[in-house]
Amino acid sequence: MFKHLLKYSSKVYFYNKANMMWNFIFPFVFISVFFLALGNFKDPTAEFSKDPIKLAIIASDQQEADNLTEFLGYFGEEGIAEQAKSTETSSDDVFFKYQLTNAEGADQLLEDQAVQAIVKASNPIEILAYNDLSKVKSSLLNQFLESYESICKTTTVIGDRYINEKLSNPENLSNSQLNKQDINTIIEQTKMDLKAKHEDTIDIFSDKSESTELSTSPLLIYFFACLAYIAFYPLNTGVTTLTEITANQTGVGLRNSATPISKTKMFFAVFIPRWIIHCIFTLAIYLYINLLGINLGNNYLQIIVLLILGTTSAILTGTAIGALFNFNTGLKMGISIALPLVFSFASGMMYNGMPRIIAQYIPWFNKMNPIGIISKGLYMLYSDPTFTRFNQQIFSLLIIIGIMFILTIFGLRRNSYESI
Amino acid sequence: MKANREVAVKVDNLVKRYKELVAIDHLSLEIYQGEIFGLLGPNGSGKSTLINSILSLLKYDQGEVEIFGQKMKPTAYDLKQQIGLVPQEPTVYEELTVYGNIDYFCGLYIKDKTERQALVEEAIEFTGLNDFIKFNPSKLSGGLLRRLNLACGIAHKPKLIFLDEPTVAVDPQSRNRILEGVKDLQTQGSTIVYTTHYMEEVEILCDRLSILDKGNVLVTGTSAEIISMSALDESIELEIYGMPDHILQELKDNTDISHLDYQDGRLIIKTKQGGIGLLGILHLMEENDLTPISVSSKKPTLNDVFLEITGKELKDNV
């Protein structure tokens, strides 16, 4: 009897074209789009080198201009013309291209979109105008110029202090300026700082992951959240599963309820094949992510366990909703789409700052957000070598699974209904 | 098959409320084994609610339901094993073929694969779906779909079958097939509870019937009993010229005749059921050497009785 039920519930599920389309094709499409969209991170520095920030420098003060261009020389090159592809001078260090000019010339260059910003070499330095300068690039430019300013200010302040206090050790300062070694140190730091802004996802690709094992990037958080979303996506399968065996929801539900099969038996018969196939499918997506070259860590077994539990919690959350509430089909579909979206949003899939905000304002939500738990579990596996915190996530998922299972059975045990 | 008097379904003082609305109002009913029992009632009279309550799919507020002498509960699986349900709307899986659907539902009752296979094939034969076994329901016409719906409910040869308006919106061919099938099921020993809007179906099929309205059983009995219970008159019309006044007076004086009108050779008489009747009137004419040119008589139908009782027209619930 149970075998008979299993056979037909599997058939009913797999022969449904909409199920196949939305539960199996969509996640693949989504992951592919997600990967392609963020694929630029594979080598962001190279991308950045292809498109350095172009500056027009107005030399209102020749000394200031010389100092600035000398400093700029460490990070880029003079001349704003496009380089031929074969040129080998372009390297990771080319963050800027600049041209010294006067005010009119700079305006014209900006007008012609030959440069993206006009910088006036003065004290203090000024960004007079900018055009087509993205938020990230404007942030970089500002940070760079601030570093330059701090070097200038340090030089001046210490120089002044030396002169005022007539210190006895002038050999440590060369004409009230920082020595070359110190400048180089600061320059190296500035370079690192600039790169840090851009290289924030290099470690998601396996070939570069070794050096950054204990840290993760915001982009990796996106991928954790994305995989967690896919693992939790079968929520809608859980919701629709129950409609088939609940008398007050569908015609077949009514018919099935009139048969001599217990609700629990029927529930397991429809649940098990769907659970198995969705677990396999979630793992297939994980495999696919690995094939795409995204390294989510080497704890494969733990990741598999986590994803299976995630998918189980999704289906059981769906069955609990289906068993407890008698919504119409449209609303059910809406909930089964909206809930994973809300959970994934809270886990940082659309905005990576969200987990922090949630942790700050509604910390309890993180504890009951299954996508957040899966996502965090992946993160723990990646960063915590002890498994202690990963095990906590597993435990949280098991609690959710337990609660949802009890709620499902509780809802199902209502064998007769107030209305049909 | 004549109905024996063993009770198949006993409903006692059943009450079902939807908040303020009383859907079933202290309803009692007995359905005997082996009979085809008709449930007649206008839309919203409580027919489907009654069936769902009998099957324990709906919670009811008061009363008791017994099937084959046992109390019916949601977990009375041994009783459910003997019941077949054919819902009003065709309720099958779109994803399964005709064969798959029948096999699936039959398999919920019959464990043995060989036995089940034989039963499924029998149900297919019974409903005339032989040429469509590999079709998906979406490819079937309305009539064929209803036949599939029927096949899914009866394939396991239940002792008690609930047929909820199985012939709504089907073509005459499919309807006849279904009606014949229902009769055959009775012949095979099943008790059938049949709800419908079609009076002729009830008159043809049902051994007994109940008329329901507002959750109440208004009347229960055979078609003839119900018609005879009605206060409606038989209308007799004769074309006869030169009616003597004393005969007209004699007819007027007859207490069985409620109405008499004679104009231009047309005599219209309304006589109470069981009273003088057409034969009595013709006998009177013969005695007085009167020969009517034409005679017609119209007895009240179940539909007239239904209208009289419920005050509502029966319409297809589509």
Place this chain on the structure above:
Amino acid sequence: MKVFKLFLQIINKHKGFAIMYIMIMIMIISIVGSQVVARNDKFVLNEAAVAVIDHEQSEFSAHFKKYLLEGNHQVEVPDNRDVIADKFYDESLDYLVIIPQDFSETFVKDPNSLDLQTNSMLNQQVAVTFENKINSYLNIWNQYRILYDNNIPEDKISGIISEVDQIMMPSVKVASQEKQQSESYKTFSYIISQINYVLIVLGFSIIGYSFLVMEDPLIKKRELVSGYAEGRRTKELFLASFTVMFVIWLLLLLIALMFTGFDNLTIKASQFLIISNFVHLIAITGLVLFICHIYPKKDSSTFLGNMVGLSISFTTGIFVTRDFLNQVLLKVSSITPTYWDVSNAYHVQSNMLNKIDYGYMFKNIFVMLIMAAVFILLTFVLRRMKLKEGT
């Protein structure tokens, strides 16, 4: 207007679903909006949660702590390994600095043996940024150490601290800031591009669904038989779809303005953004109706909205900034009207107010208008074809 009213009635019948979806989307917009407004400073990409445990409690260490916390969110933690680790994993802490008891003394005497403990878990970016920040600070102090021959006199510390403050104080002037111009239009541009995601999802889930219910052959046939001309029916259906979308858009726009200020209505850039977003609304509604004619499955409309919404949002730069996106895919996404509207938002974000090229924005609006016209026209053609086929 029977068809128009019926359309609204269908939406009303599914109002539970519609309200739920609209509320979720409003919540998303509100949270993102509030966060964007909270870090209005366009040059700050991320505000980190930082904890500094100061064991020295000296003037020097206090200043160092103040410097580290500048522009970041301070988190109080005890010096307990487990509690700190929990904070890291709760995502309530990004970076931790533990200043040892003899911090300044060690630093002044031998910077190479400096025992400054730092820890970060969340991401590499924060770690590198903070390491550089610390190094910059210590480097400046290093200059003073060299200046005073590895022995900074106690009485000089206060003076140096104020000098270091001066050095570290941001001094680069940005033209628009100098002119005291409101930057709220940039925040507005960010939020308004988020609205696009919401509109796509709601477009399919609410409009698409209701439209497909109306296109059910039985309902359609009944209306046509009742003497309602197909042309008139189509017109009313389209009008109802656009009206509902417009109302939803208006609601979302109102929220965006609530977060960024109604003054935006007087800024030309914002006005252009509103026009652009409105035209995008028309184009997206056209796209929704067009897809509903190609794939007329009402039960799939929510799924479809989810898929299309997420795909478009990730490829056009709504969720992740375009600097980080695959440029080829970004170009491919230009087949959607959203690309052009988001381009306008980016244009406003990337330019000073007086450098905004309204011709460029108008061109993008025009492209969306063309797209809207094409989608609507194609939808009409499809309807005509289906009518001829009798389906």
